[in-house]
Amino acid sequence: MRKQRLLIFFIIFVPAILVTVFVRNIYHLHLISLMLIYSLFALGLNILTGFTGITSFGHAGFFAVGAYTSAILAAKVGFPTLLSLLGASLMTGVIGYLIGLPVIRISGIYLAMVTLGFAEFIRLLAINWEVLTGGPLGISNIPSLSLFGWSLENETALFLFLYVLLVLATLFFMRIIRSRFGYALIAIKDSESAAESIGIPSAQNKMMSFFISGLYSGLAGGLYAHFDQFISPDNFQFDLSILVLCMVVVGGMGSVIGSILGAIVLVILLEVFQPLGDYRLIVYGGLLMVMITFFPQGLVGIFNQGLNRIFKRETHGIG
Amino acid sequence: MLFLEQIISGLAIGSLYSLLGLGFTMIFASTGRINFAHGDFMVLGGFLGLVYLDIFPSFPVAAFVLCPLSIGVISVGVERTMLRPLQEVQPLKIVISTIGLSIVMKIVMQMIWGPDALPYPQFVSEEPVSLFNVRIAPQTLLIVLVALSLMILLQSFFVFTKPGRALRALSQDRYAARLMGIKVGQSISLTYFISGILAGIAGMLLGPIFFVSSSMGTLLGLKSFVAAVIGGLGNVPGTIAAGFFLGVVENLSSGFISSAYKNGISLVFLVLVLLFRPQGLLSDFSTGLFRPRKLER
Numbered sequence: 215m216r217k218q219r220l221l222i223f224f225i226i227f228v229p230a231i232l233v234t235v236f237v238r239n240i241y242h243l244h245l246i247s248l249m250l251i252y253s254l255f256a257l258g259l260n261i262l263t264g265f266t267g268i269t270s271f272g273h274a275g276f277f278a279v280g281a282y283t284s285a286i287l288a289a290k291v292g293f294p295t296l297l298s299l300l301g302a303s304l305m306t307g308v309i310g311y312l313i314g315l316p317v318i319r320i321s322g323i324y325l326a327m328v329t330l331g332f333a334e335f336i337r338l339l340a341i342n343w344e345v346l347t348g349g350p351l352g353i354s355n356i357p358s359l360s361l362f363g364w365s366l367e368n369e370t371a372l373f374l375f376l377y378v379l380l381v382l383a384t385l386f387f388m389r390i391i392r393s394r395f396g397y398a399l400i401a402i403k404d405s406e407s408a409a410e411s412i413g414i415p416s417a418q419n420k421m422m423s424f425f426i427s428g429l430y431s432g433l434a435g436g437l438y439a440h441f442d443q444f445i446s447p448d449n450f451q452f453d454l455s456i457l458v459l460c461m462v463v464v465g466g467m468g469s470v471i472g473s474i475l476g477a478i479v480l481v482i483l484l485e486v487f488q489p490l491g492d493y494r495l496i497v498y499g500g501l502l503m504v505m506i507t508f509f510p511q512g513l514v515g516i517f518n519q520g521l522n523r524i525f526k527r528e529t530h531g532i533g
Numbered sequence: 534m535l536f537l538e539q540i541i542s543g544l545a546i547g548s549l550y551s552l553l554g555l556g557f558t559m560i561f562a563s564t565g566r567i568n569f570a571h572g573d574f575m576v577l578g579g580f581l582g583l584v585y586l587d588i589f590p591s592f593p594v595a596a597f598v599l600c601p602l603s604i605g606v607i608s609v610g611v612e613r614t615m616l617r618p619l620q621e622v623q624p625l626k627i628v629i630s631t632i633g634l635s636i637v638m639k640i641v642m643q644m645i646w647g648p649d650a651l652p653y654p655q656f657v658s659e660e661p662v663s664l665f666n667v668r669i670a671p672q673t674l675l676i677v678l679v680a681l682s683l684m685i686l687l688q689s690f691f692v693f694t695k696p697g698r699a700l701r702a703l704s705q706d707r708y709a710a711r712l713m714g715i716k717v718g719q720s721i722s723l724t725y726f727i728s729g730i731l732a733g734i735a736g737m738l739l740g741p742i743f744f745v746s747s748s749m750g751t752l753l754g755l756k757s758f759v760a761a762v763i764g765g766l767g768n769v770p771g772t773i774a775a776g777f778f779l780g781v782v783e784n785l786s787s788g789f790i791s792s793a794y795k796n797g798i799s800l801v802f803l804v805l806v807l808l809f810r811p812q813g814l815l816s817d818f819s820t821g822l823f824r825p826r827k828l829e830r
Contacts, residue, residue, distance in 0.1 A: 269625045269628070269629065271632075316804075316807065316808055319807075319808065320807050320808075322625060323567050323625060323628060324762070324807050326625065326628065327758070327762070327803060327807070328803070328804050328807055328808075330755070330800075331800035331801070331803050331804045332804070334796065334797065334800050335797055335800060335801070338796070338797045452751065456632060456636065459629065459632075463629060492640070492643065492648070493640050493643070493644065495636055495639075495640055496636065496637055496640040496641070498633070498636055499632075499633040499634065499635070499636030499637035499639075499640065500633065500637055501633070502629055502630060502632060502633030502636070503615070503630050503633035503634060503637065506619070506626050506627075506629055506630040506633070507615070507618065507619060507630060510626065
């Protein structure tokens with residue numbers, strides 16, 4: 215037990231120390247911060263796709279709601295950024311809950327299409343509601359993150375802030391998954407009728423899952439707005455929904471570490487294939503196809519299999 | 534008369550939605566799957582049509598025959614190599630993998646034919662015909678006529694031929710169909726072949742109006758999917774009617790209200806239909822040709 219705690223302690227602190235000490239290149243720090251934001255976003259999708267078994271093709275919509283809420287609150291209303299982030303997160307959570315309402319009637323591919331329609335609707339709203347969103351030009355003077363008046367303009371400070379946030383969010387996420395509610399979600403994913411027959415209200419739990427997904431995605435969107443200091447409707451196209459889906463699939467659906475791993479891998483891949491320009495999208499496409507066909511458990515699944523092979527462990531299945 | 538003209542050009546777009554939507558509906562009926570890359574098959578059809586038109590400049594009918602056949606073959610090839618091995622995986626995972634396919638196809642087409650829209654030769658004269666004071670472009674007429682005759686052909690295929698009846702049986706109950714000696718695998722391939730042919734024809738028909746560009750597949754595919762859902766996924770007559778309906782509504786609203794939300798309208802329809810009538814608006818009118826089937830997660 216003690217050993218395990220020590221291990222967790224190392225897993226949490228070592229990357230932060232390594233990055234703060236060794237990464238001096240501003241651009242690399244910038245990329246690492248982006249990974250952290252996308253990790254949050256991927257966690258938000260994962261609670262739906264990986265744990266509840268609902269696929270969303272419109273998470274860019276959630277991200278956009280978070281980004282716009284936080285940007286408007288901070289740049290136009292003048293909220294401190296921490297407060298605007300909180301507002302963005304809650305707002306997206308509530309909208310997520312509302313998007314989740316149709317689960318009472320529909321599921322599967324139909325629900326996925328509703329989320330897709332929602333994302334497109336949000337994008338159209340962002341383009342056409344010029345008074346609030348700045349129209350196609352977007353919002354450009356978003357203040358950078360600040361902690362109680364102390365502005366985080368230094369990239370290392372920003373990284374540390376995001377890192378702490380991600381660690382807290384991940385721990386909270388694990389807490390949710392290991393709770394009664396989390397087990398209920400997994401039961402629903404495995405078999406909805408079996409879950410209902412033992413008294414788990416599936417619609418209610420699914421809507422709650424949408425709410426939490428909104429909280430995480432909105433927080434990620436808000437962070438992105440302050441991080442980039444500029445947002446426009448172009449940032450939130452279908453590609454973004456696919457990107458985050460790709461992160462979850464590549465990392466491993468239903469795995470907390472998988473989401474973070476997926477975000478890291480995809481940001482790196484996008485960076486490596488930067489010279490390809492628009493063609494680099496082919497990387498997502500190829501990855502989605504290959505991973506679903508050959509490695510449905512994602513990188514985490516591959517890793518586990520490898521460990522099992524090395525240590526000749528009995529497989530317990532993923533759960 | 535502007536109103537009528539809007540309706541007629543809406544019918545032209547609607548017939549494209551119907552042709553593509555039929556692909557969605559047929560594949561859904563026989564396999565319970567959604568092929569997200571279907572719109573990209575149509576775009577590929579548009580590009581291949583251009584290639585064939587270049588090869589047979591004086592004989593466009595050859596292109597009209599060869600291009601849909603090629604798309605049909607490619608569609609079957611994709612089904613055999615990529616989708617069939619996924620038979621036992623959850624349907625949603627298959628959708629995700631066809632999204633991957635869609636992206637790959639789009640980028641490959643962009644590599645070959647470039648990112649810009651390519652102009653298309655006109656098959657018929659551009660001089661509008663006047664009919665009772667309503668001016669109709671011959672291309673519009675051509676599209677609607679071709680689409681309608683294809684749908685009639687398809688419907689008679691389902692009703693009067695043995696493979697067509699096999700497909701209907703398959704759509705109702707896969708296991709019972711297999712027990713009755715229907716070769717399920719072959720029938721599914723046939724579905725993909727037919728849907729590929731329809732997509733190829735749609736691609737060539739759409740060229741002269743919209744031109745072809747590698748990125749147009751997703752949106753057109755999505756709207757056709759909306760048409761299929763409004764008509765009731767798996768319901769062939771419903772999908773045809775809903776395709777026309779969607780095209781007309783979209784055209785009227787962009788002509789008389791605002792074109793800013795043009796693409797939003799079909800999505801609003803989608804959400805409303807899914808919320809209030811998930812089985813499709815026209816499900817009561819299906820005469821058992823292709824009964825809508827509920828998709829399990």
